[in-house]
Amino acid sequence: MQTNPLIQRLTFLSEIDRLKSVIRQSPILDQSRKENSAEHSWHVAMFALLLQDYASSSVNIERVIKMLLIHDVVEVDVGDTPIHGGSSPDEQHYLETQAANRLFGLLPKEQAAELLALWHEFEEAQSEDALFAKALDRIQPLLANVSTGGGTWTESNVTLEQVLQRYGPTIERGCPALWSICKQLSEEHFAISKHPTTTTTSTSMK
Amino acid sequence: MQTNPLIQRLTFLSEIDRLKSVIRQSPILDQSRKENSAEHSWHVAMFALLLQDYASSSVNIERVIKMLLIHDVVEVDVGDTPIHGGSSPDEQHYLETQAANRLFGLLPKEQAAELLALWHEFEEAQSEDALFAKALDRIQPLLANVSTGGGTWTESNVTLEQVLQRYGPTIERGCPALWSICKQLSEEHFAISKHPTTTTTSTSMK
């Protein structure tokens, strides 16, 4: 086992390169392909940076950004678990915890402990920082889906009710200021997809 | 022009999605394809988070992370400029400044000014934060190249001297603690590629 702290860190940084090959359900906005978890992690960190004014006043945005940068690294070992998939949450939690221990365990002890704690905080979704991070992690794919004519939702025959149920509580709890627009955009999407010729009062982002 | 600050921010966040389609010179580590600028931005932000102990004591790592998250967004308009390319620096600077004004200009005035200033600080490479960020932005592709049997360097017939000249000053100035290992790994790479049968005293990261 490597004990030079610099080499340990560089090894970790090499290992997580594989996140660039973990493919998520959501498309990129030009619909040329699906998004990978590395670029998703960058995008949600940008969401945090840009949308900090809509967080509760006790949120530390720098911690949220760090949390979002690392929130998906376990996927290097276990892959992405789709929100509309059917895997058992307990099984998934067990595998992701194993992966977190292995990956952060590559690092010097103190740094490993710090990042593992930050990852657990995100997973547990109790602190204000984690709740805001979790909300952003739902808002980004929701907007990708409404911006691409349904994206994942269309493919998986997801209904408006399922969207409101699967995204709603997390977004409403962690970032209430954004839930109304997310809800409205989702409703508009399903109204259009049911009646493709109807013109709606669109909340277009352009 | 949009004046709702939330819609302005969501528009910006949609616009920068195109960074996922800007292809850089460096390969991802499994060599299946080249890296895009969005996942590169995530990876260098992770380099900052992990390697903060090697920065000068006056570096504010949270500012460095923000700087690295936004450092390449101008490529949405102008594409990636390869380090081994031949474009005129003045022309490139002019185009990137235009792009920064357009993109950050999509945001509410105060936020636009803040992020534009952070982007200029990175570009000017004078502050301690910017110098560290610039060094990481060189270290990440250097390591990708040495980890993939040469990557860009092999393709572009880049020599050891060119590597030391093009990466060296930026890394040595912004993160002197990492220059010796980067130099050593580069020298080992070129020693092996000249004499493929020679075994070197490898500083392997595994």
Ligand SMILES: [Ca+2]
């Ligand atoms: Ca660049």
